[in-house]
Amino acid sequence: MSAGELGHLVMVKNGEKCNCGARGCLETLASAKAIEKQAQRMVKQAPQSLLFHLAKGVPNRINLEMIAQAAKEQDPLAVSLFVQAAEWIGLAVAGMINILNPDIIMLGGRVVRTAEEIIMTKVRTVAKENALPALFEMVTFVQPKLGPLSGAMGAIAAVKQRLGDAYPGYAVNP
Numbered sequence: 573m574s575a576g577e578l579g580h581l582v583m584v585k586n587g588e589k590c591n592c593g594a595r596g597c598l599e600t601l602a603s604a605k606a607i608e609k610q611a612q613r614m615v616k617q618a619p620q621s622l623l624f625h626l627a628k629g630v631p632n633r634i635n636l637e638m639i640a641q642a643a644k645e646q647d648p649l650a651v652s653l654f655v656q657a658a659e660w661i662g663l664a665v666a667g668m669i670n671i672l673n674p675d676i677i678m679l680g681g682r683v684v685r686t687a688e689e690i691i692m693t694k695v696r697t698v699a700k701e702n703a704l705p706a707l708f709e710m711v712t713f714v715q716p717k718l719g720p721l722s723g724a725m726g727a728i729a730a731v732k733q734r735l736g737d738a739y740p741g742y743a744v745n746p
């Protein structure tokens with residue numbers, strides 16, 4: 573099984589340094605670690621936020637689960653962190669749809685599992701806005717139940733389902 577590293581697709585010119593050596597990769601924008609880092613940085617400017625309250629005023633305590641809890645209770649900071657991450661993922665997904673014309677887009681991984689509703693809704697919307705309409709219409713979004721995509725590694729995968737050319741490749745690790 574071949575998996576491309578969509579997580580290292582560069583989304584932002586001169587963006588944040590990624591551990592792969594490049595800058596502005598999808599991973600620096602939408603991985604669990606990236607979202608946690610953004611939250612820890614931004615919460616300092618939002619001492620009134622529920623997130624700050626949940627972290628008991630200690631930004632370094634903030635983890636993805638805490639952000640998800642705050643987002644569920646409509647904390648604007650937490651919601652915006654997930655929305656922004658989902659927008660980046662949605663753009664990457666739109667690119668995958670346009671290039672690969674897949675039948676299935678599989679979204680898994682820690683970020684999606686932790687904040688499924690808010691992430692999936694936004695990813696779909698942004699993908700629809702940015703992919704070629706005829707190709708977007710052919711795509712079904714699914715969540716991996718089992719297999720490598722449900723594991724800690726996490727993934728977005730585009731799957732071509734037609735007989736003979738099934739490939740689970742192009743994984744990303746949000």
Ligand SMILES: [Zn+2]
Nearest residue numbers: 580590592597
């Ligand atoms: Zn990278």
